[in-house]
Amino acid sequence: MSQPINENAARPERGRAGPLKTLFVSLMIVLVGAALIWLIFKTEPTATRKDAARETAMLVDVRTISRGDFTPTVEAMGQVMPAREVTLGSRVSGEVVSQAEVFSPGRQVDKDEELLRIDPADYEAALLQRRSELMQAQADLEIEQGQQTVARQEFELLGESIEAVNDALILRKPQLNQAKARVAIAEAAVKQAELNLARTRIRAPFPAQVLSREVTLGSQVSSGQSLGRLVGTDEYWVEATVPLSKLRWLSFDANPDAATAPVRLRHDTVWPSGQNREGRLTQLVGELDDNARMARVLITVEDPLALDQAAGQPPLILGSFVRAEIDGQTLEDVVRIERGLVRRNNTVWVMEDRKLAIRDLDIVFQDQEYAYIRNGLEDGDQLITNELASVVGGARLRLEGDNNE
Incomplete structure (x- = not known):
């Protein structure tokens, strides 16, 4: 039976x-x-560094270099300040009875122009009194001189000899000296009265601009009281700060009449583009700026309000900050190139026999626009001025118009 x-x-x-x-x-x-x-x-595929030149020559722009003498520019920021400033003060007291129309803030005044007048009545009366006292003293002197003459005649008639001390008394010399002293005192009193009367007229000490006026018609002023503030309009100063490292490139002369370095002043945010004012470097202030710890120099600007110059010259405003471009000492036998052409690590790119060469530079000075080079470039060198995507020493180069090899 089979198994299932x-x-x-x-x-x-x-x-x-x-x-x-x-x-x-x-x-x-x-x-x-x-x-x-x-x-x-x-x-x-892997990227490999090749020292060999590229197969295709790079298109470059070049400029031929020449050496020469150049004047660098030291740029600094400065604040406009008055070269001459005075606070008018009264030397006599009284009521202001006259005020000039030009004695108002912002107006210009001429030298010796009358600005205010204090009531002169009391001072005129005092002058008359002092003059009468002088006349009385002069009369007393003349009388005493006559008495001295009479005394001398009487002494000569006596014909007697007396001691020198008694001689001075007999000839009335002490009385004569007293009379002369009273005349001198009276003359000094007259001069003082004349000065006080003249001081009732307040005049401008120099050509100036009125910055402030503190009294007006009818004000009562006392001796020493401030009347207003004036600044000279013949010249302003610009106090600029210069880095200590660039100070040696500036020239200062102790003689105020000597020719000094020219300066161009610009106020970029206020004046139109390209407009500037001319000044001259005057003096090195022997103190560092408290905040920036830089050297302080003074720049003189003549006719700062442009009163005597052709139309279009911008006026300087006291307290404003301007940019100063100061001409430095002349650099002899150097190459000047734009700062943007100085590559990394102070090098430049030069085309030699249609190949790229990288040169190290000895830069003497750099201002805002240029670098001044002592060594590294020579006359006739062709400096590459455009940017290159790949910089390899010995790379093949070509110029515009060359066949693309």
Whole structure:
């Protein structure tokens, strides 16, 4: 009798074969992926540094260099301040009875122009009194001189000799000296009265601009009281600060009449573009600026309000800050190039035989626009002025119009 086939007994064999197959397939996928990744990295192109020149010459712009003598510019910031400033004060007391129309803030006044007048009545009366006292003293002196003459005549008639001391008394010399002293005192009193009367007229001591006025018509003023403030209009100062490292490039002369370095003043935020005022470097102030710790220099500007110059010159305003461009000492036998052409680490790019050369520079001075070079460039050198994407010594170069090799 035949045994029945147990189908369930064969199923475990097929169940074990399934996971093995899946594992094998997964392992193959991993291995194939790893092989592909290895192949990709193995065959990836790599960047290599080449010292050799590029196959294609780079297009450049060049400028031929020449040596010469140049005047560098030292740039500084400065504040406008008055060269002459005075506070008017009264030397006598009284009521202001007259005031000039020009004695107002912002107006210009001429030298010796009358600005105010204090009531002169009391001082005129005092002058009359002092003059009468002088006349009385002079009369007393004349009388005493006559008495001295009479005394001398009487002494000569006596014909007697007396001691020198008694001689002075007999001839009334002490009385004569007293009379002369009273005349001198009276003359001094008259002069003082005349001065007091003249001081009732307040005048401008120099050509000036009125900055402030502290009294007006009818004000009562006392001796020493402030009446107003004036600044001279013939010249202003600009006090500028200069870095100590650039101070040696500036020239100062102890002689005030000597020619000094010219200065150009600019007020970029106020004056139109390209407009400036001319000045001259006057003096080095022997003290550092408290805030920036830089050297202080004075620049003199004549006619700061542009009163005598052609129309269009901007006036200087006291207290404003301006930019000063000071001409420095002349640099002899140097090369001047724009600062933007100085490359990293103080180098420049030069074309030599249609190839790129990198030169180290000995820079003597740099201002806002230029670099002045003592060594590194010579006459006839062709300086590359444009930017290059790749800078390699010995790279081939070409100019506009050359064949692209």
